[in-house]
Amino acid sequence: MSDGDCIFCKIVAGELPAERIDGDEHTIAFLDINPWTRGHALVIPRRHTKNLYEIGEDDLRHAAVASKRLARRMRDCLDCEGVNLINSCEPAAWQTVFHFHVHVIPRFNGDPLRLPGSPLKIDAASLAAVAAELRA
Ligand code: 5GP
Ligand code: ZN
Secondary structure, three states: OOOOOOHHHHHHHOOOOOOEEEEOOOEEEEEOOOOOOOOOEEEEEOOOOOOOOOOOHHHHHHHHHHHHHHHHHHHHHHOOOEEEEEOOOOHHHOOOOOOOOEEEEEEOOOOOOOOOOOOOOOOHHHHHHHHHHHHO
């Protein structure tokens, strides 16, 4: 249910401070301590699971619903022009805190965020090859 060494479990338990902005039976949402934009928040399940590979489908659904609720709240209360949802799974994908979380990031025209990559140059045969691997 919880992991004694996990900072997000400590936030759920009230043992570490956080700017909580939303919550329900299954999730809480609080501001990221190092925000990428004004209002950048994290939605987490109350139950500890490491990441997307491990999370139960019900907690994943609850986190998705809470993320949508928060995105609409950001639109209505912060007047943002868009929202990004980001989830990182494992260090190779930038995960640094190992309690599943969704970044809910309000976006404003002209804000400093940029896409972190650019498209690979890939031909049709290579696309077909990777598609075949993923269908297996
Ligand atoms: P990840 O890198 O795993 O996708 O995201 C972890 C996020 O948690 C980072 O954006 C980081 O700023 C945030 N974070 C790390 N420690 C704390 C904390 O103690 N409190 C809060 N509110 N956010 C944290
Ligand atoms: Zn945890």
